[in-house]
Amino acid sequence: MGDLTEKMVRGLLHDAGEIEVFLSPRGREKACALSREFSCHVMPDNQAVVDAADIVLIGVRPKQLVELAQQVTLRRDQKLISLASGVSVIELRRLFDIQCCVRAILSYAAEINRATVAIFPADPEAQTLLRSLGNLVVLASETEFELATVSACMNGWFYFLLHDLQHWLVEKGLPPERARALVTSSMEDCAAYARHQDSLSIRDLGQSIATPGTFTAQGLEMLELHQANAAWNAACEVVFDALLTQSGRGDPEAH
Ligand SMILES: NC(=O)c1ccc[n+]([C@@H]2O[C@H](COP(=O)([O-])OP(=O)(O)OC[C@H]3O[C@@H](n4cnc5c(N)ncnc54)[C@H](OP(=O)(O)O)[C@@H]3O)[C@@H](O)[C@H]2O)c1
Known part of the structure; x- marks a missing residue:
């Protein structure tokens, strides 16, 4: 067990x-x-x-x-x-x-x-x-399942993301329990709203919030400058490669 x-x-x-x-x-x-x-x-x-x-x-x-x-x-x-x-x-x-x-x-x-x-x-x-x-x-398909396995790893990575965001709030003076409540609730409400608005792409939803001149847009620009999305993509690729290699279907041409 x-x-x-x-x-x-x-x-x-x-x-x-x-x-x-x-x-x-x-x-x-x-x-x-x-x-x-x-x-x-x-x-x-x-x-x-x-x-x-x-x-x-x-x-x-x-x-x-x-x-x-x-x-x-x-x-x-x-x-x-x-x-x-x-x-x-x-x-x-x-x-x-x-x-x-x-x-x-x-x-x-x-x-x-x-x-x-x-x-x-x-x-x-x-x-x-x-x-x-x-x-x-x-x-x-089996390949879809390996992709779902990468998505299961994302679930693990989200904890580290939540930790980092909570940690930042705490360092700036928020008590840990309130920082934890804010970041976990924020992630939950994001997921719930994306489910509710399923006719819109998730990117469009984000863009409807990060409109020009907003603080959200200002922070997003910094995330893009630091290529935050590239780091997530690299993590996904390395796990997907490892899964395909382990299952004997590793083919670098395939993706
Ligand atoms: N942890 C995750 O979040 C996660 C996520 C996705 C997928 N998985 C997959 O789920 C599986 C389990 O992961 P885990 O994290 O739960 O692993 P784990 O904590 O290392 O547990 C493996 C268990 O298997 C037992 N075991 C080993 N050989 C056995 C045998 N011959 N008969 C019966 N039991 C045996 C071990 O018992 P002893 O302690 O007695 O050796 C140990 O309790 C893995 O294949 C992993 O790839 C895990």
């Missing part, structure tokens, strides 16, 4: 209705803590988890998948949902010798049922289960 899986299981146990959860004994501390808090079972080994489950959820690191696959035999009718980044459906089918493999990616907000949950391919049963964790986005 790793960090992400723990949050996912917490979210599922809060909100997925009648489900029974069987946990691997690995990551023992977290698994035991969960089983004390909720009614879920820590099984003696991974095969016992597989034998008890209809859907097998895998949250190990990509490098740990081969070892895990050697420890278990899945039934032909079972479904596997993998969180392992950069490991394709074909590779999962090969490793676990079953047909029905679904990839999913989500954020820590799964714990409070507010995560962005991306899955590939479409699968009604997996969608029903994971929908309880937040906003479900079904991707149409």
Whole structure:
């Protein structure tokens, strides 16, 4: 039971209705803590988890998948949902010798049922289960899914952006809790309004705020001078390249 899986299981146990959860004994501390808090079972080994489950959820690191696959035999009718980044459906089918493999990616907000949950391919049963964790986005291809993985990394980067902005406000004299309330609420309201105004492009929305002569426009000019967008693009590119390389589809000509 790793960090992400723990949050996912917490979210599922809060909100997925009648489900029974069987946990691997690995990551023992977290698994035991969960089983004390909720009614879920820590099984003696991974095969016992597989034998008890209809859907097998895998949250190990990509490098740990081969070892895990050697420890278990899945039934032909079972479904596997993998969180392992950069490991394709074909590779999962090969490793676990079953047909029905679904990839999913989500954020820590799964714990409070507010995560962005991306899955590939479409699968009604997996969608029903994971929908309880937040906003479900079904991707149409494996490459789209790798792009969704980059987007999941953006979620992590947003915390650092929020931290930097909060830190600036605090340095200038705002108490930390009020600075935190302002930056987190501001990010939330931006996302909510962009959702509400979905007929406008996000750039147009920004431009409708940063009109000439405004303070927002003045700050934006400075961000552009420092090529803030180039730094974000570079971070996205490096992760996308790494994902394509790991999944064996790395082709510098492809993007
Ligand atoms: N963290 C994120 O925000 C995030 C975001 C997107 C995707 N992901 C993907 O999600 C997956 C999990 O990430 P994480 O951050 O939760 O990883 P993590 O905290 O490192 O957890 C990995 C867990 O896998 C367990 N494990 C290793 N080998 C195992 C085996 N053979 N059988 C059962 N359990 C085994 C480990 O148990 P031990 O402690 O006993 O070794 C550990 O608890 C990764 O593939 C990652 O690519 C993570």
